[in-house]
Amino acid sequence: MKGSSLRRLFPHAVLLIYIGIILFPLVWTLNSSFKTNKEIIAAPWSFPAKLSFTNYWNAWSGAHVGHYFMNSVINSTVSSLAALVLGTATAYALTRMSFPRLSLVLKRILILALLVPAASLLVPLYVLLRNLHLYNTSLALILPYVTLGLPWTVFMVSAFLTSIPSELEEAGIMDGLSIYGLLWRIIVPISVPSLFTVFMLNFLTSWNEFIMANLFLTKEKLRTLPVSMVAFYDQLNMNYGSLCAAIMISLIPVVVMYLMLQKRIIENIKA
Template structure:
């Protein structure tokens, strides 16, 4: 309980401050607001253009997480269910090596590569690296769940005339849905909170994501702490909502 309290306290304080005026926050930062007002949220959403950056982050994070999930699940299925002795070992070693490489060491070569491919300052400058960096963990997690599925289920599907793709989409995916939800959440959270690549690869303001824009909100909101707290809450709300919607699947994946 103490650990949960320590984790939730900053979030609750920001939530409480987002409903208070600037004067209330300075005079009594620990008190409850005198009256609930959503003006800070409206000011952050429109005045600081949070709506634009929010949409950019949501589109980039969802697309990256979905493509990573599709490619990762197909790759994991091929590595665990198909017989490619030498190729499978080689790919597993490459993926393991990718997990050991620090993301910061890739910033300069990625920057030069994106510039040469004319993808710099486009959404693909984040989507492609996010997919690439999310694939290794996705493959290893999904492979672990696939190994727990008896091969008799697939043999029965083959007897019914299912192809490889039919087995994947009609047998494997429904069984492993909790693990897919968990992997999607992990990739989405990683993409949503990522700052370094978003700050380096997207110099144009119209393509900036919410984490990068949060740095500039302090000046844009003119020392308006209530609106600043509201902008922070906008970055938290999608993650909380997604967890509450998918929590049943996440708990099932942990139990299994």
């Protein structure tokens, strides 16, 4: 009896230890964001002597975190919306329209696109953007984000569309709806929960992306939030408290979206 209890408790103990290891850097960063530089250096594991939001104000205004934050919001939102619209239309065509051979070819191309690592595309994308005079513009990030997010968006939306009964579309056809009417007036309203989840996953992927943002955007005014973190050491003169505050600000969209969508994301991935 005692042995069976230990076997039941052991996985929970391991899980709690794992959660503690994962959460420790986040908790330490949050705690340090309210401390002064002297407090962090003298006692890095202690609580702040006084709760102050000065570091957040210094990071937001002095280090221009607000500007970089909006750059990331715009790039991530536009690219996620574009990938969602194009992916939904493509998924509808692949699942509902009758052209077997072409559908098979397109599916194979999308599968191949999923297998290609993004790092292997950096040099070709760099050359392409330079030749198209898009280097150091917002499109230098938006277009690659859309391209990379489109294949898996198509597959996730397709998986949901296959569960929608065709009788709804037949009723729409009887009412005189065109292909576009069926998609935007019947399919999309029904698919909103799934589409919202796909949008959020695309948004978070774009929000956290660093390599392309660092390579394709060298102008300071176009920097995204992850890239700007690297330059904070000089901008803030090694102000660790403000740096921790900037990191916490960058986590706000990620945490909020996860708390809102954790159940829905897991359900859609399982589907």
